[in-house]
Structure formats: C-alpha cells, structure tokens
Amino acid sequence: xxxxxxxxxxxxxxxxxxxxxxxxxxxxxxxxxxxxxxxxxxxxxxxxxxxxxxxxxxxxxxxxxxxxxxxxxxxxxxxxxxxxxxxxxxxxxxxxxxxxxxxxxxxxxxxxxxxxxxxxxxxxxxxxxxxxxxxxxxxxxxxxxxxxxxxxxxxxxxxxxxxxxxxxxxxxxxxxxxxxxxxxxxxxxxxxxxxxxxxxxxxxxxxxxxxxxxxxxxxxxxxxxxxxxxxxxxxxxxxxxxxxxxxxxxxxxxxxxxxxxxxxxxxxxxxxxxxxxxxxxxxxxxxxxxxxxxxxxxxxxxxxxxxxxxxxxxxxxxxxxxxxxxxxxxxxxxxxxxxxxxxxxxxxxxxxxxxxxxxxxxxxxxxxxxxxxxxxxxxxxxxxxxxxxxxxxxxxxxxx
Amino acid sequence: xxxxxxxxxxxxxxxxxxxxxxxxxxxxxxxxxxxxxxxxxxxxxxxxxxxxxxxxxxxxxxxxxxxxxxxxxxxxxxxxxxxxxxxxxxxxxxxxxxxxxxxxxxxxxxxxxxxxxxxxxxxxxxxxxxxxxxxxxxxxxxxxxxxxxxxxxxxxxxxxxxxxxxxxxxxxxxxxxxxxxxxxxxxxxxxxxxxxxxxxxxxxxxxxxxxxxxxxxxxxxxxxxxxxxxxxxxxxxxxxxxxxxxxxxxxxxxxxxxxxxxxxxxxxxxxxxxxxxxxxxxxxxxxxxxxxxxxxxxxxxxxxxxxxxxxxxxxxxxxxxxxxxxxxxxxxxxxxxxxxx
Numbered sequence: 001x002x003x004x005x006x007x008x009x010x011x012x013x014x015x016x017x018x019x020x021x022x023x024x025x026x027x028x029x030x031x032x033x034x035x036x037x038x039x040x041x042x043x044x045x046x047x048x049x050x051x052x053x054x055x056x057x058x059x060x061x062x063x064x065x066x067x068x069x070x071x072x073x074x075x076x077x078x079x080x081x082x083x084x085x086x087x088x089x090x091x092x093x094x095x096x097x098x099x100x101x102x103x104x105x106x107x108x109x110x111x112x113x114x115x116x117x118x119x120x121x122x123x124x125x126x127x128x129x130x131x132x133x134x135x136x137x138x139x140x141x142x143x144x145x146x147x148x149x150x151x152x153x154x155x156x157x158x159x160x161x162x163x164x165x166x167x168x169x170x171x172x173x174x175x176x177x178x179x180x181x182x183x184x185x186x187x188x189x190x191x192x193x194x195x196x197x198x199x200x201x202x203x204x205x206x207x208x209x210x211x212x213x214x215x216x217x218x219x220x221x222x223x224x225x226x227x228x229x230x231x232x233x234x235x236x237x238x239x240x241x242x243x244x245x246x247x248x249x250x251x252x253x254x255x256x257x258x259x260x261x262x263x264x265x266x267x268x269x270x271x272x273x274x275x276x277x278x279x280x281x282x283x284x285x286x287x288x289x290x291x292x293x294x295x296x297x298x299x300x301x302x303x304x305x306x307x308x309x310x311x312x313x314x315x316x317x318x319x320x321x322x323x324x325x326x327x328x329x330x331x332x333x334x335x336x337x338x339x340x341x342x343x344x345x346x347x348x349x350x351x352x353x354x355x356x357x358x359x360x361x362x363x364x365x366x367x368x369x370x371x372x373x374x375x376x377x378x379x380x381x382x383x384x385x386x387x388x389x390x391x392x393x394x395x396x397x398x399x400x
Numbered sequence: 401x402x403x404x405x406x407x408x409x410x411x412x413x414x415x416x417x418x419x420x421x422x423x424x425x426x427x428x429x430x431x432x433x434x435x436x437x438x439x440x441x442x443x444x445x446x447x448x449x450x451x452x453x454x455x456x457x458x459x460x461x462x463x464x465x466x467x468x469x470x471x472x473x474x475x476x477x478x479x480x481x482x483x484x485x486x487x488x489x490x491x492x493x494x495x496x497x498x499x500x501x502x503x504x505x506x507x508x509x510x511x512x513x514x515x516x517x518x519x520x521x522x523x524x525x526x527x528x529x530x531x532x533x534x535x536x537x538x539x540x541x542x543x544x545x546x547x548x549x550x551x552x553x554x555x556x557x558x559x560x561x562x563x564x565x566x567x568x569x570x571x572x573x574x575x576x577x578x579x580x581x582x583x584x585x586x587x588x589x590x591x592x593x594x595x596x597x598x599x600x601x602x603x604x605x606x607x608x609x610x611x612x613x614x615x616x617x618x619x620x621x622x623x624x625x626x627x628x629x630x631x632x633x634x635x636x637x638x639x640x641x642x643x644x645x646x647x648x649x650x651x652x653x654x655x656x657x658x659x660x661x662x663x664x665x666x667x668x669x670x671x672x673x674x675x676x677x678x679x680x681x682x683x684x685x686x687x688x689x690x691x692x693x694x695x696x697x698x699x700x701x702x703x704x705x706x707x708x709x710x711x712x713x714x715x716x717x718x719x720x721x722x723x724x725x726x727x728x729x730x731x732x733x734x735x736x737x738x739x740x741x
Contacts, residue, residue, distance in 0.1 A: 057495060057633060057634060057635060058515075058634040058635060059515070059516060059517035060515035060516070071560045071564070072559045072562075072563050072575075073559075073562070073563045073566075073575045074575070074577075075574055075575050075576055083563040083567060084567075152586055152590060155591075155592055156590050158591075160591050175590065175592050176592070255544075255547055255548075256545070256547050256549065256594045257547055257548070267576070344579050345578075345579065345583065346578075346583070347576050347578045347583070347587065347592075349577065353554070353577065353579070358555065358577065360488075361487070361488055361491070361554065361555035362511075362559075364495075364512070364515065364516035364517075366492055366495075
C-alpha cells in the first residue's frame with residue numbers, strides 16, 4: 001500500500017532560505033557546525049595565545065629538549081641509565097617505574113581485595129569482623145596520608161644498614177630496603193629454559209587430555225598433580241644435566257650500605273603497599289557486592305545438583321558475579337594507576353617525580369612536559385579500559 | 401540546552417581572544433602600584449633567608465630584599481604579600497605573573513637567565529653546595545661517600561651538581577629525591593640517607609632545626625658555585641632596574657657606612673656619593689620610575705646590606721655565618737655594587 005504524499009520531497013524541489021530555517025534537521029546541523037567551529041576557534045585561540053606569550057617572555061618551547069643530556073641521577077631504573085643520557089631516556093625510566101608499580105599494585109590489590117571481599121561474607125564471625133574493620137578503616141583514609149604512614153612509619157622502625165635484620169637465603173632488611181642475592185646465570189642456561197618450556201607444554205597437554213576425557217566420558221580426572229610434576233620435574237632435570245649453571249651475587253656490608261645483590265627500595269615497597277592495600281579495600285566491597293548480586297536460588301540449585309561448596313563458588317557464583325564486578329573494578333585499576341603519581345611525596349622516582357618534577361625544572365618547559373605527562377596517563381587509562389572492556393565482553397553472560 | 405552550550409562557548413572563546421590582546425603591555429611597576437602591594441615569592445621556610453617568626457612576620461635576608469623594594473616604591477616596608485614557594489613551583493609562579501619578584505635563594509645559572517624567560521637582578525648571597533652527615537658515621541670528607549645514599553630536594557641545581565661531582569670523582573652513590581624540604585629532612589632523620597646535600601648556608605640553617613645540632617657535621621668540600629639572587633620576568637627592563645638597584649643601594653650604603661640609625665644625619669653629609677645615594681643630589685630615583693628618596697627609604701626602613709646580613713644570618717643571628725665571600729670587596733669579599741652616578 002502506498003501512502004499518498006502531501007508534501008513534495010525536499011530533495012527534489014529547490015527551497016527558499018526560510019525553508020531551511022524552519023527545517024529542524026537543517027537547523028540542527030547548522031547549529032552543530034557553529035558549535036564545532038566555535039570550539040575549534042577557542043582551542044586555536046588558546047594554542048596561539050600560549051605560543052605567543054611564551055615567545056614574548058623569552059621562554060624556550062618545542063620538543064627539542066628531549067635530546068639534551070639529562071645530567072641528573074635516578075635511584076631506581078629498570079633499564080640502563082646514567083646521567084649522561086638524554087631527557088627522553090629519563091622519561092622512559094620514569095614511565096617504566098610508574099608502570100612497574102601500577103602493574104604489580106593492580107595484581108596485589110586484586111588478590112587482597114578478593115580475599116578480603118570473600119572474607120567479609122564469611123560465616124566465621126572473627127574473619128568477617130576483621131575484614132569489615134580493614135575495609136572501613138582503609139577506605140576512609142586519604143591515600144597520601146596512607147603513603148606517609150607506611151613510608152615514614154615503616155622507615156623509622158627499620159634498623160640502620162649496620163644492624164640489618166637477617167632473613168633466610170642471605171637476604172637483609174634495613175632502612176635502605178630489602179636486599180637479596182642476585183642470580184647469575186652461567187653457561188648452559190639455555191638447557192634449563194628449554195626444560196621450562198617443555199615442562200609447561202607438557203602440563204598444558206595433560207590438562208587438555210584430562211578435559212577432553214571429562215567432556216567425553218563425564219569422569220573427572222584431576223590433571224593437577226601430573227601437571228605440577230611436569231612443570232617442576234623437567235626443568236629440574238635439565239638444570240642438573242646442564243651442570244647447575246646458577247650462582248648468586250650476595251649482598252655484603254659496605255661502608256654505608258650493603259653492596260651487591262638486588263635491592264628493593266623502601267620507597268617502592270611503601271608505595272606498592274600503600275596503594276594496593278588502599279585500593280584493595282574498595283575492590284573488596286566491589287567483590288562483595290558482586291557475590292551478593294547472584295540470586296540465592298543459583299546456589300541452592302547448584303547444591304541440589306550435588307556440587308560441593310568450592311565448586312559452587314568457582315563454577316556458579318563467581319562467573320555470574322564477575323559481570324557485576326568487572327566494570328567498577330576497571331575504575332579502581334585506573335584510580336590506582338593515577339594515584340601512583342603520589343609517589344613524588346615519598347621519593348619514588350615515578351613519571352611525575354622524574355619527568356614532571358626534575359626534568360620540568362631543569363628545562364623550564366612546563367607546557368610541553370605537562371602535556372606529555374598528561375597524555376601518558378590518558379593513554380594508560382584508555383589502554384586499561386580497553387583491556388578490561390575486552391575481558392568484560394569475554395566473561396559476560398550471553399543473553400539468550 | 402544546546403543553545404546554552406553554544407552561547408557559553410561563544411562567550412568563552414570571545415573572552416579568550418580578547419584577553420590575549422588586553423594582557424600585553426602594562427609595566428610591572430604600574431601593576432604593583434595600582435595593586436598597592438608587592439607580591440614576593442619566598443622560601444616556604446628557611447631560617448635566616450625567609451621564614452615566618454613566632455608572630456607570623458616574615459624575616460630573613462631574602463625577605464629583606466622584598467621589604468627594600470616595597471620601601472623604595474611605597475615608602476612602607478610592609479606592603480608585601482609573601483608567597484611561599486617550593487623549589488619546583490618558583491619559576492612557574494614568576495613566569496605566570498603570580499609574583500612580581502622571586503627572592504628565594506635561587507641560583508643564577510645561564511639556562512635560567514636565558515631560555516626560561518627570567519632575568520637575574522643581582523647576587524645577594526654567594527653560596528656553594530656542600531654535604532651534611534651524621535657525626536656517628538665518622539666521615540670527614542665528601543670523597544669518602546662512596547656507596548652512600550644521599551637525600552636531595554628536586555627542582556634545584558643541587559641535583560645536577562651532585563651528579564657532576566660524583567661522576568667526575570668516579571664515586572658511586574644512591575640519590576633519594578623528594579619534592580619538599582620537610583620530607584627530605586624526615587627521610588634524613590629516619591636514616592634513609594647517609595648524607596643530605598644542598599647549599600651550605602641552608603645546611604647551617606637546617607642543622608639548627610635538627611634537634612641536637614652537634615650530632616651533624618657539614619663536610620669541608622664545597623662542590624659548586626651558587627650565586628643566589630632575586631629574579632624577575634624577562635622583558636621589563638624598568639622593573640629589573642628597580643630590583644637590581646635596590647640591592648645595589650643596600651650594598652653601596654654599607655660601603656658608605658650609611659646605616660638605619662644614622663641615615664637622617666647622613667642626609668646632611670658633604671660626601672657627594674652619599675648625597676647622590678640619598679637623593680639629596682641628582683635625579684636617580686626618577687630614572688627608574690620612583691621618587692628620588694627611594695634609597696633613603698630603603699635604608700631608613702630596612703637597613704643596609706651589612707645590617708640585614710648581620711641580623712638574619714650573620715653574627716647577630718642564631719646561624720652565626722661569617723661574612724666570608726659575602727663581605728664587601730674592600731674587606732676581601734665579593735659584594736661589589738656599581739656606583740650611583
């Protein structure tokens with residue numbers, strides 16, 4: 001059935017100007033274009049104004065400074081760095097330090113958060129109360145205060161390097177950090193690495209076979225023990241076949257500090273502990289809300305099918321809780337990463353401390369340095385979000 | 401909703417474009433005069449140089465320079481808003497116009513004077529970088545600091561001198577960098593570092609605040625030149641002249657033995673140099689946009705350089721720093737002001 005058209009189609013008949021003014025679509029488009037133009041004009045004005053004012057005040061601008069010699073030292077670096085390298089290299093050192101604390105912090109916060117979250121739901125009164133106290137205390141402390149408390153609180157109680165606390169495996173703890181022996185891999189290490197890869201591959205194979213058998217026959221064979229045996233056994237055999245190619249560089253007492261070995265600095269420990277314990281309190285609440293969001297009937301149905309408690313949690317509750325947990329969890333991960341910039345207060349050489357601190361001050365190019373720093377945090381946040389969205393899509397329950 | 405948004409944006413954009421035309425070309429002196437107040441950037445707290453006393457009044461050598469500028473402009477040494485700044489914040493505060501003059505134990509270096517949009521207006525303290533260590537470590541020379549942890553404040557020339565010194569002496573060390581002085585000191589006190597490094601004048605000042613000062617010693621090595629002085633924005637020659645000649649007037653007054661106490665009698669002096677300094681002869685004040693009695697006001701209200709040095713950091717103060725390099729040139733020091741004529 002054809003609808004009789006009363007009006008001529010606007011595309012075919014030429015219209016007067018007033019025709020466009022009264023057409024809501026055309027009017028909307030025009031307004032949007034005006035807003036876009038104003039926005040461009042506004043931004044261009046800011047950029048132009050900044051450049052002209054920098055010139056008028058005789059302040060150097062541009063990104064050439066990145067190739068200049070930095071000239072200062074950084075206490076912790078994941079890549080080789082000396083003070084004769086460039087500002088760009090110092091930027092990279094700071095960025096990696098930020099990433100290190102963010103990644104390790106996220107893992108730690110997640111683990112602690114899940115444990116505390118589940119503990120708060122525990123039937124055991126003591127465990128549930130302890131978890132509640134933990135959450136309510138830490139959630140209500142400003143993160144900066146938390147860092148100061150952890151850093152100066154811990155630092156004051158630790159002994160001086162001359163009276164280090166001795167830990168097992170030739171490790172030492174003092175005000176300068178945690179020292180442990182550095183492994184030195186000798187000749188024949190490749191055999192050990194090969195053994196490790198072989199062991200992992202073997203374990204995967206065993207797991208797949210057990211899974212296929214379970215799906216085919218319904219009989220559950222635990223693949224755990226053989227898998228562990230493979231992962232540990234094969235590399236161990238390879239290690240001894242290669243003639244134990246491993247020695248250690250032990251920390252020894254120097255005049256001021258211990259020399260040699262690997263040092264984990266107190267700034268890193270304090271920042272990591274402060275950030276992850278703080279964020280864990282929030283994650284715990286998210287986990288609790290996720291678990292409580294799964295209807296009780298699901299649990300009862302699983303129990304009726306004969307699953308035991310561990311299985312109910314692992315196979316029924318957690319997968320359903322995850323879709324409630326993951327979106328707010330992403331938020332906490334972003335918070336942790338951004339809060340890591342508080343490192344500047346306790347002397348950990350993160351991106352803000354090294355780049356937006358020392359480099360900014362030596363070069364005096366505030367606009368460029370802050371712009372780069374903000375872009376880095378933006379990119380980190382977007383990457384984290386993208387990953388979590390992907391993960392969320394994977395675990396989301398498919399609606400039918 | 402949409403219309404509101406567009407309207408606001410248009411206003412903002414228009415305002416932004418207009419502001420950048422209006423902001424150009426007003427002299428700092430006119431701005432300060434019309435505001436009725438000098439905005440002076442100082443240290444957040446460094447005894448002897450700039451620190452508030454028990455009653456909240458700012459005192460110190462750097463503070464006195466600001467008071468002198470205020471005296472020259474307003475004939476009142478207290479028309480000042482002191483803005484305490486960390487090492488990291490100070491240049492941005494000056495560049496952005498938040499303060500008119502930065503008098504905050506700032507080292508004069510080439511890059512700061514040229515590419516940072518700043519101009520140094522003179523040197524009010526000749527300093528050098530040194531180290532402070534706990535006496536119990538039995539260290540007597542900086543060359544023994546191999547393998548030591550050293551606390552530093554960021555945003556200073558200190559960080560670079562430290563790296564240079566240890567690199568050229570091929571000594572390894574472990575820097576621990578903080579943004580604010582209180583945190584550096586807390587870390588030094590907690591034993592995180594073996595040594596603390598900064599300008600020697602600051603070391604003496606800080607040592608007084610560390611409980612038992614005798615437990616800490618300042619090592620003899622001076623590893624750098626640190627000429628400290630007031631800083632202004634580049635591009636306003638008149639303002640730079642005012643700050644520069646305020647300092648020179650104080651130094652010249654000491655050389656001519658004009659003091660806070662005798663400045664009124666000195667007005668009748670027959671010495672032409674003193675007569676020019678105090679504005680009895682010549683039109684030197686007008687040349688920098690002020691009244692001719694500008695230097696008289698400075699000396700009357702603040703005192704000459706020697707008096708300021710003595711009561712803030714010298715023999716008359718708890719710091720008790722000797723004049724040394726900061727003595728007048730005729731006494732074997734480096735303080736030398738061009739003549740007023």
